[in-house]
Amino acid sequence: MQVKDIISTLELNLFGGSQGLNREISGGYTSDLLSDVMGHADSGRVWITLQTHKNVIAIASLKELAAVILIKGFEPDADMLAHAEEEGIPVLGTNEQAFEITGKLFNLLTF
Amino acid sequence: MNKYRADLHIHTVLSPCGNLEMSPANIIKKACEKGLDIIGITDHNSTRHCKLVSKLSELAGIFVLMGAEVTTREEVHCLTFFENDSKLDEFQRYLEKHLPSIPNNTEKFGYQVVVDENEDIIEQIDFLLLSALDQSIEQIEKKVHSLGGIFIPAHIDRPSYSIISQLGFIPDDLLIDGIEISANCKTRSIMPSIGNQLGKSLIRSSDAHYIQDIGKVFTTFDMESRTFSEIKKALHNSMERNVSIA
Numbered sequence: 001m002q003v004k005d006i007i008s009t010l011e012l013n014l015f016g017g018s019q020g021l022n023r024e025i026s027g028g029y030t031s032d033l034l035s036d037v038m039g040h041a042d043s044g045r046v047w048i049t050l051q052t053h054k055n056v057i058a059i060a061s062l063k064e065l066a067a068v069i070l071i072k073g074f075e076p077d078a079d080m081l082a083h084a085e086e087e088g089i090p091v092l093g094t095n096e097q098a099f100e101i102t103g104k105l106f107n108l109l110t111f
Numbered sequence: 112m113n114k115y116r117a118d119l120h121i122h123t124v125l126s127p128c129g130n131l132e133m134s135p136a137n138i139i140k141k142a143c144e145k146g147l148d149i150i151g152i153t154d155h156n157s158t159r160h161c162k163l164v165s166k167l168s169e170l171a172g173i174f175v176l177m178g179a180e181v182t183t184r185e186e187v188h189c190l191t192f193f194e195n196d197s198k199l200d201e202f203q204r205y206l207e208k209h210l211p212s213i214p215n216n217t218e219k220f221g222y223q224v225v226v227d228e229n230e231d232i233i234e235q236i237d238f239l240l241l242s243a244l245d246q247s248i249e250q251i252e253k254k255v256h257s258l259g260g261i262f263i264p265a266h267i268d269r270p271s272y273s274i275i276s277q278l279g280f281i282p283d284d285l286l287i288d289g290i291e292i293s294a295n296c297k298t299r300s301i302m303p304s305i306g307n308q309l310g311k312s313l314i315r316s317s318d319a320h321y322i323q324d325i326g327k328v329f330t331t332f333d334m335e336s337r338t339f340s341e342i343k344k345a346l347h348n349s350m351e352r353n354v355s356i357a
Contacts, residue, residue, distance in 0.1 A: 034277060053278055055280065
């Protein structure tokens with residue numbers, strides 16, 4: 001499954017980084033501690049978080065994550081979005097909280 | 112040049128987690144016993160005790176750096192310091208504007224009290240001071256520097272509430288006046304996380320919440336005299352001033 005495939009199913013907004021919509025998804029990772037993601041997320045994961053700092057993209061790029069989903073209606077900081085465009089990492093958004101969107105993505109990828 | 116011993120991260124009884132013994136008068140007394148020349152008063156998201164500690168310190172011959180330990184939106188703790196009462200007051204208004212109105216549960220978190228010089232309680236703060244401000248680390252950094260203040264990410268080696276735990280690494284372009292490490296931190300272990308901010312001064316402080324912790328570790332400031340601007344110069348290794356840690 002690619003990033004573009006989850007957008008309509010999960011009713012996500014696309015904030016930016018659309019060059020990366022063809023990235024393959026290997027799974028998901030839900031965490032708001034960037035150090036935790038840096039240490040433990042595997043490549044190809046979709047990262048679900050409420051952090052909107054530009055370091056999110058630096059770490060997503062370093063770990064070769066597939067995309068970032070911002071929860072609860074959070075929007076990326078301007079410099080986060082600029083980095084996402086540069087790096088081609090899709091930044092998506094949902095109004096749901098981490099529990100719901102994580103469950104839906106899990107179901108989508110597993111069943 | 113003179114060498115001054117500084118512990119720049121001390122909580123008072125105003126912090127919910129600060130022990131009741133941490134009254135301004137007791138803090139000064141302990142700082143004297145420990146041979147400290149400079150102390151930083153850094154309650155969580157409040158500067159309300161700074162002026163009293165500063166006033167009481169004059170007789171004791173201790174220089175007080177007035178500020179707060181601020182919690183950013185990302186839940187990063189940062190030390191902030193200001194040169195005088197008016198700048199401190201403006202920053203206090205900023206803190207009050209941006210701290211969410213979450214009531215404190217004194218049983219769970221502890222009391223948040225302001226005392227006078229006789230240690231009588233003159234006010235209890237209703238809103239939890241441990242909450243995060245609704246401002247990003249960059250927004251707070253800009254506010255502090257717009258007031259000519261000092262901005263230092265706190266205890267960056269800690270596994271929670273540190274810039275490293277919350278943001279993974281220190282952003283290259285964040286304007287910081289120094290980097291604080293905690294009492295037992297081995298400096299070598301945190302070097303990789305500092306990245307391009309490697310030239311910044313390291314300070315080590317106690318983060319004292321209990322009276323016996325004041326001055327258990329310290330930073331040495333090598334500078335002309337104890338003023339806000341000298342401290343700032345020392346942090347920036349400017350004009351042959353510098354800071355060092357054991």
